[in-house]
Amino acid sequence: MKTIIVCTDFSEEAENAVHYAASMAKENTYKIILFNLQTVSIHALNAQASADFFYTQTLKNQKKLEDKAMELKRLYSIEAGYHLASGNFIEELENCIQVKGCGFLVMGMAEKTLEQKLLGNHVTRVIHRIKKPILIVPSHIEYTGIRKILFAYDTHRSMTWSAMNDIYYFINEFNAEIEVFNVSESLEDFTEVIHDVGLNSGYDLDDIKYSFKMIQSIEVIKAIEEEIKLTSPDLLTMVPYKYNLIESLFHRSKTAIMAYRNKVPLLSIPLNID
Template sequence: MSILVATNFSNLSYNAVLYSASLAKELKTKLILFNAFQVPDHASTARLSGTFVEGLIKKNRSRLKEMALDLIKKFDIQVEYKCKYVSLDQEVDRLMKAFNCRFLVIGMSSKSIEQNLLGNPATTLISMKRFPVLAVPIEAKFTGIKNILFACDLLQDIPLKTLAKLRDLAIRLKSEVTVFYVEQKITELKTLTQDEINNELEDVTILYKNVKSNTVIEAIEKEITKSNSDLLVMIPKKYGFWESIIHKSKTRVMASGLNIPLFSIPIE
């Protein structure tokens, strides 16, 4: 098992690389650095020679090698690296399978009107809903993950198989998990649902919180601060064509502007 981390050599992505390196050391697993690049729009209209593209690949591969050697020295972990002239979303599926990766790590952009309207690489990959994605904001530094906030919708069927990934992560990191449910009308958490969660998260310390709020996103943000959470976990729902047009994913919204990492686990 490995961890795949995407980098474009920006400060944001390098912070995600450092975070994933610390996580790889903690989980005792291999780290795979991946750089997917494309030429700028103004240059793509020109006819590019194969030699020019090969030169860019060689340059980026050299930077990845230097980064990998530095991480091996600093964190004492196994590191491999890959570079390809392709868009990230086109290649990431193949790499996740080829290296048997637990999840993909990518930098999380700051909140802005542009990000809310157009999204960013992190929200794009989360929206694909094909593999777990850990989105890391530039402010986040790995100091261990002791408190995990799992924000979920208990009115929908909880994908119990999906919780196995959360259980594995929580046990390996020795984390406490808070199951946090926000709704407009206060109701008691169903005993059956709690039992199912307890069974799926066996050996994990679990707390339950249920609050009333008309603004789900704000309620989650407040709970992150209140509970001193180190990681937010969410499960993006799958929607039909028409629903997807009018629905704004809470997970997608949260993947821009958080100050702690967001771990998105797709439904299986």
């Protein structure tokens, strides 16, 4: 049984992601682990709250997670558990992945705010630092199945076998069709796209419903958004590229941008390159 970790802080967008994941779990017999990082308010820190206070807060958070897991079991007839942590978000999430095992993660995404634009948030950090597929669910989306996947592919980035294998897993798990969509300043890279999609994945392309579409444009994000409007996919898939320090001064992650602006769930597949 595959285990999926769902990050929650009990906000509206997180609650939506939890129920989205639970619907997926029911359809595919997944086990859900609710991950919560408890935080302490600045007021409690300034007041130098006692150890008893922190212990009481931990018990409250634990009870809240336990009740939510029981609710999911009752509503969706699935296996559900929880993992309560405190400390550094990325480090504790990596620990949860190791302890519980994880096929992929699910996170909710709220509407873009000025604070997110300036500082980023947990979602963008997870995209670039966690080496597991991450499903990012907009706050207004309910699960209705995954039948059509739009894979926005960048020919200028190295594709790995593991990344391609993760994509094929979702295609087969949900019996979905996939459109490989590439935006390029030149249309001379078509053979490179074909080569990478068949990248020794172990899957037979003859068993998959797929199509290719390439357009010429310098406005990549706009082109992807237009293709989403045109084809109405259930899932957008992207493979984020990790820029080095110099590159990061001139480039913004297209995957992170789409996570903020996306109107459909986004599956971010890690390259898994150290």
